[in-house]
Amino acid sequence: MTLAPETTDLKVQLQLEEGGLDWFTVCDLSRLVPGRGVAALLPDGRQVALFRDRSGALYAIDNRDPFGGAAVLSRGLTGTHQGRPFVASPLLKQRFDLVSGECLDDETVRVATYDVRAA
Amino acid sequence: MTATEGATPTIVLVGHGMVGQRFLEAIAERGLTATHRVVVLCEEPRPAYDRVALTSYFSGRTAEDLSMTDMAFLETHGIELHVGDPAETVDREARKVVARSGRVFAYDTLVLATGSFPFVPPVPNKDAEGCFVYRTIDDLLAIEKYAETATTGAVVGGGLLGLEAAGALKGLGLTSHIVEFAPRLMPVQVDAGGGAALLRTIEDMGLTVHTGVGTQEIVVDQSGAVTGMKLSDGSELATDLVVFSAGVRPRDQLARDCGLTVGERGGIAVDERCRTVTDPHVFAIGECALAADGRVYGLVAPGYEQAETAASAIADDESEQLSFTGADLSTKLKLLGVDVASFGDAHGAAEDCLDVVYSDSRAGLYKKLVIGRDGTLLGGILVGDADAYGTLRAFTGSVPPVAPESLVLPAGAGDSVQLGPSALPDEAIVCSCHNVSKGTIRGAVTEHSCTTVPEVKKCTKAGTGCGSCVKVLGQLVTAELEASGVEVDKGLCGCFSQTREELYEIVLALRVNTYQDLLDRYGRDGARGGDGCDVCKPAIGSIIASLAPSIGASGYVLDGEQAALQETNDHFLANLQKNGSYSVVPRIPGGEITPEGLIVIGEIARDFGLYTKITGGQRIDMFGARVEQLPLIWTRLVDAGFESGHAYGKSLRTVKSCVGQTWCRYGVQDSVRMAIDLELRYRGLRSPHKLKSAVSGCARECAEAQSKDFGVIATSNGWNLYVGGNGGATPRHADLLAQDLTDAELVRLIDRFLMFYIRTADRLERTSTWLERIPGGLDHVRDVVVEDSLGICEELESLMTAHVAHYADEWATTINDPEKLARFVSFVNAPDTPDPVVGFVPEREQIKPDLPLLTIGHRPLEGSAQR
Numbered sequence: 001m002t003l004a005p006e007t008t009d010l011k012v013q014l015q016l017e018e019g020g021l022d023w024f025t026v027c028d029l030s031r032l033v034p035g036r037g038v039a040a041l042l043p044d045g046r047q048v049a050l051f052r053d054r055s056g057a058l059y060a061i062d063n064r065d066p067f068g069g070a071a072v073l074s075r076g077l078t079g080t081h082q083g084r085p086f087v088a089s090p091l092l093k094q095r096f097d098l099v100s101g102e103c104l105d106d107e108t109v110r111v112a113t114y115d116v117r118a119a
Numbered sequence: 120m121t122a123t124e125g126a127t128p129t130i131v132l133v134g135h136g137m138v139g140q141r142f143l144e145a146i147a148e149r150g151l152t153a154t155h156r157v158v159v160l161c162e163e164p165r166p167a168y169d170r171v172a173l174t175s176y177f178s179g180r181t182a183e184d185l186s187m188t189d190m191a192f193l194e195t196h197g198i199e200l201h202v203g204d205p206a207e208t209v210d211r212e213a214r215k216v217v218a219r220s221g222r223v224f225a226y227d228t229l230v231l232a233t234g235s236f237p238f239v240p241p242v243p244n245k246d247a248e249g250c251f252v253y254r255t256i257d258d259l260l261a262i263e264k265y266a267e268t269a270t271t272g273a274v275v276g277g278g279l280l281g282l283e284a285a286g287a288l289k290g291l292g293l294t295s296h297i298v299e300f301a302p303r304l305m306p307v308q309v310d311a312g313g314g315a316a317l318l319r320t321i322e323d324m325g326l327t328v329h330t331g332v333g334t335q336e337i338v339v340d341q342s343g344a345v346t347g348m349k350l351s352d353g354s355e356l357a358t359d360l361v362v363f364s365a366g367v368r369p370r371d372q373l374a375r376d377c378g379l380t381v382g383e384r385g386g387i388a389v390d391e392r393c394r395t396v397t398d399p400h401v402f403a404i405g406e407c408a409l410a411a412d413g414r415v416y417g418l419v420a421p422g423y424e425q426a427e428t429a430a431s432a433i434a435d436d437e438s439e440q441l442s443f444t445g446a447d448l449s450t451k452l453k454l455l456g457v458d459v460a461s462f463g464d465a466h467g468a469a470e471d472c473l474d475v476v477y478s479d480s481r482a483g484l485y486k487k488l489v490i491g492r493d494g495t496l497l498g499g500i501l502v503g504d505a506d507a508y509g510t511l512r513a514f515t516g517s518v519p520p521v522a523p524e525s526l527v528l529p530a531g532a533g534d535s536v537q538l539g540p541s542a543l544p545d546e547a548i549v550c551s552c553h554n555v556s557k558g559t560i561r562g563a564v565t566e567h568s569c570t571t572v573p574e575v576k577k578c579t580k581a582g583t584g585c586g587s588c589v590k591v592l593g594q595l596v597t598a599e600l601e602a603s604g605v606e607v608d609k610g611l612c613g614c615f616s617q618t619r620e621e622l623y624e625i626v627l628a629l630r631v632n633t634y635q636d637l638l639d640r641y642g643r644d645g646a647r648g649g650d651g652c653d654v655c656k657p658a659i660g661s662i663i664a665s666l667a668p669s670i671g672a673s674g675y676v677l678d679g680e681q682a683a684l685q686e687t688n689d690h691f692l693a694n695l696q697k698n699g700s701y702s703v704v705p706r707i708p709g710g711e712i713t714p715e716g717l718i719v720i721g722e723i724a725r726d727f728g729l730y731t732k733i734t735g736g737q738r739i740d741m742f743g744a745r746v747e748q749l750p751l752i753w754t755r756l757v758d759a760g761f762e763s764g765h766a767y768g769k770s771l772r773t774v775k776s777c778v779g780q781t782w783c784r785y786g787v788q789d790s791v792r793m794a795i796d797l798e799l800r801y802r803g804l805r806s807p808h809k810l811k812s813a814v815s816g817c818a819r820e821c822a823e824a825q826s827k828d829f830g831v832i833a834t835s836n837g838w839n840l841y842v843g844g845n846g847g848a849t850p851r852h853a854d855l856l857a858q859d860l861t862d863a864e865l866v867r868l869i870d871r872f873l874m875f876y877i878r879t880a881d882r883l884e885r886t887s888t889w890l891e892r893i894p895g896g897l898d899h900v901r902d903v904v905v906e907d908s909l910g911i912c913e914e915l916e917s918l919m920t921a922h923v924a925h926y927a928d929e930w931a932t933t934i935n936d937p938e939k940l941a942r943f944v945s946f947v948n949a950p951d952t953p954d955p956v957v958g959f960v961p962e963r964e965q966i967k968p969d970l971p972l973l974t975i976g977h978r979p980l981e982g983s984a985q986r
Contacts, residue, residue, distance in 0.1 A: 025948075026947060026948045027947045027948050031941075031947055033682060033683055034683060035650065035651075035656075035680075035683030035684075036682060036683045036690070038942075038947040039945060039946050039947065039954075040946055040947055040948045040949075041945075041946040041948060041949045041952060045955070047946075047954075047956075050947075053650050054635070054648075054649070054650050064956070068697060068973065069698075069956070069970075069973025069974055070697060070698050070699035070956060070957075070973055071699055071954055071956045072687070072695065072699045075687040075690065075691070075695070076653070076687065077652075077653035077656055077657065077684075077686065077687075078650060078653075078683075079614075079650050079651050079652030079653050079654075079656065080646075080649045080650045080651070080652065081613070081652065085650065088653040090686065090687035090688075090695055091695070091697070093653070095653070
């Protein structure tokens with residue numbers, strides 16, 4: 001007997017290497033509150049900030065605020081600016097594009113991004 | 120021998136008051152400080168301070184606050200300032216000044232800015248113990264000290280300074296009298312009608328006014344101390360202290376002694392460039408100077424103009440030939456909370472002129488316009504409501520575009536017209552301190568692309584003097600922007616076209632209790648259905664939280680969708696610090712804490728290794744907690760009876776208190792109990808910005824209530840409520856909203872005030888800026904919350920009642936909710952692992968963030984995955 005997968009069983013997974021085949025499982029999808037982020041620790045010590053927006057789309061960027069240095073981007077407020085989803089750093093409010101990692105307030109700064117999926 | 124021989128030419132300035140300081144700035148601007156040695160001799164023990172605001176010393180401003188002298192400015196420009204060392208003699212032949220210390224300074228240019236001295240009428244015993252003048256900070260210190268043992272004070276002179284002095288004596292707790300020889304108060308500025316309106320308001324404040332009587336003798340006891348005064352009508356007034364404030368006289372003795380020409384009634388005679396008529400090497404500016412028009416000016420604005428004039432004459436630059444030929448004596452003041460303004464030909468001295476008068480003594484209102492035969496506005500007097508001052512003064516000298524009577528009628532009456540500054544001609548002077556015309560201000564917007572008042576101020580200097588024109592400035596800038604087609608979008612952010620106030624009304628009236636619902640129904644077209652932004656989310660989260668019990672939303676800010684709206688501080692119910700750790704502040708209502716409470720806090724801080732610091736709000740802040748430690752810390756605090764102090768929220772922070780009547784010899788009410796009551800009543804109330812409060816047990820104001828959003832000061836009859844105060848970067852003294860309130864009246868009024876503020880303020884707008892911004896300002900707020908002019912007070916009160924009834928401690932709620940607790944981890948996939956970037960190193964026997972840790976872990980982009 002096969003049951004249709006329930007959304008509550010879905011896991012949030014990250015791709016650690018660009019173009020790699022392995023997916024790293026972070027947590028249950030239900031742990032991501034729309035509009036809020038969580039932080040995850042990668043095996044090599046890197047930190048990732050994961051977000052889920054209202055439509056269900058997932059995003060993952062480096063958790064470290066490149067301006068202040070603290071690993072806090074997962075705790076920022078999210079939103080949309082000219083169609084681009086962003087998180088605003090809780091330290092000094094710079095906004096980072098969740099898709100490209102680019103800082104919307106200083107184009108010379110960019111944070112790493114990761115492929116993320118719910119599976 | 121002169122100073123020029125072989126060396127740098129020297130400017131010696133005698134007197135370092137407001138005008139002297141302005142002169143120094145004026146010569147620095149013109150580059151003269153680079154080419155000259157500048158020496159300043161100052162008699163007072165402190166450099167220039169704001170004498171105009173002298174009285175504010177009694178309402179808590181310190182001598183340092185009043186200072187106008189930036190030591191860095193003096194240093195940068197190499198200005199030698201000698202305080203407490205006045206000039207004693209001037210030798211004009213040798214061009215030398217000898218100071219009291221015996222030092223001799225040779226000069227090429229001498230500038231006298233010696234100011235004036237208070238005139239003390241020659242009555243017997245005028246120098247007795249208990250007699251004072253009101254001119255310097257030292258005078259105020261002496262009055263303050265003497266008032267400690269006095270119960271009654273009398274001020275001789277009912278002019279501007281006299282009223283201020285009387286208000287100050289009252290503030291020191293004395294029964295205060297004003298004795299004025301003229302038949303009315305402020306005889307120079309206002310006429311009989313204005314004086315009557317003023318008299319009623321002043322008497323309502325509890326001051327006793329004796330007009331039309333002179334002082335004949337100061338009565339003293341055997342030890343020579345003041346016990347009373349004999350008045351010209353034969354009566355005797357018992358008083359412990361007398362302040363003479365009967366006008367000032369130019370301080371020209373130094374000039375007389377060295378043979379400079381002085382006027383018949385004093386004042387050093389100068390020409391249009393402020394150079395003395397006797398000696399081209401000597402200038403005189405400010406209150407000691409007799410200007411070219413034969414007048415001595417006792418206001419600061421003309422003094423500043425003279426300072427600029429003298430500086431330009433010394434610079435001798437062809438392109439700038441300033442001259443001073445007289446000044447507009449228009450003034451707008453707030454005396455003891457009463458607006459008083461006079462401008463132009465206020466007394467109707469011109470031939471054939473006519474008056475238009477509106478008078479309502481009951482309301483303390485008096486407005487008079489002086490109109491010429493041809494309809495030209497010549498001048499006027501405004502008492503009780505001087506809002507129109509900026510516009511009317513600018514119209515002076517021209518024919519206003521509407522009938523004059525419509526300009527003095529109160530708003531809403533018959534044909535009243537609120538003539539906006541848009542009706543002014545371009546040449547009208549808007550800022551009289553800096554002589555800036557309306558045309559220049561418009562130009563700043565149209566040609567220099569200024570879009571805000573601060574930009575226009577910077578560009579034109581308008582509004583940077585006395586500040587009385589800033590309101591008009593704001594109206595002009597908005598009007599000009601709108602006229603030039605710049606749509607002034609007043610919307611909250613890119614997601615909402617409504618203001619915060621409008622959104623509040625929507626949320627309340629339609630009971631919209633989720634952010635998404637509000638965004639999808641009332642957001643801008645492109646924003647509906649989207650994710651909002653970091654501006655509107657917390658702003659609307661705050662509105663929903665403020666109104667939660669009334670609109671059917673959860674009062675717990677981490678419930679459901681609300682959690683996603685909160686800033687990180689509110690989301691973690693603690694204050695984020697620079698390395699990603701948090702600080703924790705338990706509520707200590709009124710600053711009162713038991714020894715057991717202190718021990719618990721100490722133990723918790725010790726057990727978790729937290730850095731502790733006493734806050735400015737009479738609480739204890741514990742720093743260095745990791746996210747996963749927060750619930751453990753709260754559990755310990757809650758178990759010991761503590762709760763959240765909301766140090767993280769845009770909500771009530773603390774209500775500070777002094778120890779009050781219970782212990783203090785001076786206290787007249789129980790300020791601690793009131794502070795605790797207020798803090799417990801308003802705790803957790805989400806508002807547009809943080810709210811600070813304090814309660815002082817007497818007029819000495821040890822709790823600094825006048826620097827708070829709402830501050831309470833005890834009187835022998837109850838409580839005085841002050842609102843709109845602020846400290847921090849933009850200090851503002853709170854305004855008195857109501858006096859002598861009972862406990863219940865006080866609480867009801869604060870309920871209304873806070874709810875009205877929450878309803879109408881912009882996001883992140885403190886009460887101080889809100890009060891300055893909203894149309895009608897303090898008077899409007901008073902109308903609404905005291906007089907209930909909008910009929911909304913019942914609703915405001917019931918909203919507050921609902922808040923109070925539904926308050927619950929957020930820390931306790933969170934530690935009892937396993938689902939919420941799961942969020943308090945550094946890593947969702949490694950809940951037991953602390954964030955390695957949060958580390959600490961020792962400092963002064965405590966910890967501090969290990970900042971180098973923040974720079975490690977910075978990885979080049981190449982090494983990491985890219986989308």
